[in-house]
Amino acid sequence: MLHKGLAQTISDTTTLTLLPGEHWWGGVVRDGHLMPFDSAYSIDLWANNQGNQIQPLLLSDKGRVIWSESPIKYAIASGTIKVASYGSEIKFAHPDRSRTLKDAFQYASQKYFPASGKLPHQLLFTKPQYNTWIELTYNQNQNDILTYANKIVENGLPAGVLMIDDNWQENYGKWQFHPGRFHDPKLMIDSLHQLGFKVMLWICPFVSADSDIYRALESKGYFINEVDTKLPLIVRWWNGASAVLDFTNPGAVRWFQEQLRSLSDTYNVDGFKFDAGDSYFYKDPLKSFKEVTPNEHTLLFQQFGLDYPLNEYRATWKMGGQPLVQRLHDKGHNWNDLQKLVPQIALQGILGYPFNCPDMIGGGEYGSFINLDAVDQELVVRSAQVHALMPMMQFSVAPWRVLDDRHFEIVKKAVEVRDQYLPVILDLVEKAAQNGEPVVRLMEYEFPGQGYHQIKDHFMLGRDILVAPVLQQGITTRAVVLPKGNWEWKGKTYKGGKTINIQVDLEDIPVFSRK
The missing domain is CATH 2.60.40.1760 (glycosyl hydrolase (family 31))
Structure with missing residues (x-):
């Protein structure tokens, strides 16, 4: 009923x-x-x-x-x-x-929201992630995906998690590789594994209304329905209009689980990027198998990620303490959005979401990278440097395509700097699974009552690493607020309890260690 x-x-x-x-x-x-x-x-x-x-x-x-x-x-x-x-x-x-x-x-x-004791897959933290969205957009295909992966390695970046984004599938809800763009998807994924990548696929809770799978699922009652017509509710989203799976219905849950398992078993897919599921897609009036709030419809979509240590969500509700990767919403290719990364990812931490990703390096708007003259190379570099000291860093735009040699080398240096601090990041991640504490922390969180509540361009990695990334265009000096104590950067020790001004070159990521 x-x-x-x-x-x-x-x-x-x-x-x-x-x-x-x-x-x-x-x-x-x-x-x-x-x-x-x-x-x-x-x-x-x-x-x-x-x-x-x-x-x-x-x-x-x-x-x-x-x-x-x-x-x-x-x-x-x-x-x-x-x-x-x-x-x-x-x-x-x-x-x-x-x-x-x-x-x-x-x-x-x-x-x-107590910590579960579980972690997402360690590779999400230890190596950069690579998402095919910006380079391929809606032309996800076997040849270009393999080319992208090979160029990652050829250009000196380490293999990590590779996410194949939207439109690899035949249709929304028909979760099979499109035969016109993928002649041998099993061979493709085997090849990616041989290069050292783990592979995730983009997936969502929508079903295209003009597909054969829609008719099959409608006959089983697996969709959310309109109140008056009792026909499947059609919602408008960024890719058109689709029916929405009803995960209050155990049958729909089993069906979706079967789709994921089939992709894992048939092609050795390692995990999934679960997109959409936003609560605003479930506004009343609607009918579902069980009565729940729109927010709980979002929560029910999150249950699937718990079966896959390689997961990613952008929209979640009340999943604090769980081993789900929480990505920040899409950022633009501009300095204003870059400056939002620190306070937003720090807020994720105190809401109970420590396993977080600050969206895509340089921003997630593919249109910003079509005309190379419009690409701000300094912004891409500074974005990579912010990501480097956060729990995860995710590339999408190919830096070797949009950057000159100098800027690309600085991006690779940021990845090397991350490697230096990786033991600290991994220790904090592992502790977060046990005690729930944030990895990226507000200054106020670690140094209460000292007037740091409004600082939005510094963050702490645990208690002893202070990161003051450069978030403004073209600056050569940077003001850094150092709490009391002794702090070291570039081999020099600074006495805290005051604000200092430091010289910052394009290559610099100001990272201060408490001594």
Whole structure:
């Protein structure tokens, strides 16, 4: 029997008065650069994930926590936070001895989204990832994929995870290699394995309405339906209009699992990039096998990634502590978006998502790389340098195609710098699987109450590595805020507790180690 989706009904509300000097983070990863929240901010998380991860969680640098098991909406204005929940009690906590942002996170993590003890595949962290999207866009084909992979190795970059992006398949929902573009997909994947790559395939929860698989799945009742017509709901997304699989239906879940297993068993595919699944695709009115919120439809799509250590998600809901790779939403090829990487990926960490990827190096808009005269080579270099000290780094645009020799060599040097700090990154990743703590951390998280809450262009790798990447065009000096203690960079020791100015060349990634 089909059920109507749950109504958007407020079940609980609360208002908190801000403490003197209190600052708040949480909720929406895409707005991480706006945090801590200004004096006026509001958002509604019902069917609204803003194209990225969300969590019904708010955290304060005074150790206070707000949580609900259901979607929330909240507004900050005039010294208060007003919160409403759709379906569950709002839980407010200020535990004893909880005085900092770290205290608040650790309490929330242990109580609401404890670490699973499991990790995504280690290769996602140890080597760069390569996504075929920008180079091939909708012309994913066997010959060009092999050419891309071979050029990675020929140009001196290490083999890692290779993601074959959208349009490798016959149709949305018909998850078979397109026979016109892939004459022997098993041979292709075997060849990629021989080069040292693991292979992931792009996949989504949509089914093309004019395909034969649509008719078969409709007859089984595996789609979300419209309320009035009882026909499959057709949603508009960035690639057109499609039906949506109903993962509240056990039959649809089994069918989708079978598609993934078939690709793994038949072709030795190693894992999957799970795209779409955004909660805004599941807005009422709709009918599904079981009554759930739009956000829970998103959550149900996430269950499949737990079976594959090689996974990636861009849109998730309430999956803190789980071994899922969380990618930031698509970034443009511009300096403004580059400056959002640090606060957004740091926010992922305190929402319980430590296994994170800062999108594609240089940005994910393929149109920016068609005209080479429009490519900002300095931006690509600085983007690679930011990625190099984060949990993962992902290439898509081929740097050897869009960069001159000098800039490409600097990008390769960034990969080498990453290798130097890889033991630190891996140690933090492994600990995150056990205790949930972020890998990339806000300055306020490690150095509370010292006025660092507004710093959005530095980040900590654990407690002892401070990274101050260059995020502005054409600068030759960089201001770095050093906490108290002694910090070393390029063989020189700096006394902390103050702001220093350093010379930065194009090759430089300012990384300070606490001594």
